[in-house]
Amino acid sequence: MTGPATPAAGPRGLRRFAGPRPPRPETCELCGVVVSPDGHRHLVETERRALVCACTACGLLFDRPGARTGRYRAVPDRYLADPDHGIDAAAWETLRIPVSVAFLFRNAALDRLVALYPSPAGATESELEPQVWESVLGSGRLAGLLEPDVEALLLHRTPDGRTTCHLVPIDVCYRLVGRMRQTWQGFDGGAEARAALEEFFAQVERRAKTPAEARPS
Template identity: 70%
Template sequence: MSAPPSSRRAPKNGGLRRFTQPAPPREERCELCAAVLDDGAHRHLVDVERRVLACACTPCALLFAKSGAAGGRFRAVPDRYLTDPGLRLDDTTWELLQIPVGVAFFFRNAALDRYVALYPSPAGATESELEPSVWQSVLSGSRLAAVLEPDVEALLFHRTEGRVDCHLVPIDICYELVGRMRLLWQGFDGGAEARAALADFFAHVESRVTSVDRVARP
């Protein structure tokens, strides 16, 4: 006996709704202890073995605030923004670095014992292939380079017309900028939306920086 016609009908759309509706946002959790993180900003750790960032709650971040804690695999990213009023870089110096865009950041890789230079691009963070000796010659005279914490802080350069600004910043915000540029980049020069986001980002950095003269090494 054949089944009643009504039993062979296709399911109504309501039966598939749970598969087509956007999934509810997942709670962000600390990647060490699995504690739920606040909706606002939270701390990050650098996994120096895997070279990745890990989200962390405040107690876990404090455990790794000192270099060498728990074997040295994780290091907490500090929350300081510094500038050196006496540092002056011009277009000639920038040309030595051969960075094709107006933004770059340098950090000291403790395992390699040298600077690594990266800049944002449509493909993400792109590493400069310039000889490290050139970076060293440019950065060696900077007091910011003298207090830079390896792996967790970066020297962030921003070139505008006739001027190159340099700030010491937490390394996680550099990768945040890379992600934002990758998301917004359009065309050859990035497009208006990417330029606006870049301006907002550096306005935020400028609002937080303190002179290196007024602070000590953490």
């Protein structure tokens, strides 16, 4: 006696034997060319506040001064430090940030500062009024140099009680958010997240110049 016929293997069944699919290569979201996952440009799509991957050629198209008011804006590559900023312990407490890191950018469409901080759920927006952030940052040199939508002021409250302030590309901040989300454990983030944070800010410090040093000669 023969048993019941074995069903033919459908697409789902075959996928079990095919193994995991290789990851799709990253591509320029404007022209479709494959880009390096470690070293490609980003644009900001200003209407959606979204980062867009771009190849070198497409990135250069939006790097010109005339392209700064369109739908896409190229993310710059400058890192600035302000060792003399005035964000002391009292000012940091005013901001009521539950973690030791926050970043702010000026949204051109809203014409105001938007403040976010890393969390296990991703980038979380501060509920404080923009005027509070303006009052804390208004006297700093970097706030006046900030390019809307594409650069951010990155604040870090260090274990020794200092608050560092850097002007950085906006995509760097979201890269930090992603790293924190991957490594976060427990209530305070855990040892791996703290180590990643320390390494990240060491890299920022190495790349950062003061506004005077970055000024073209």
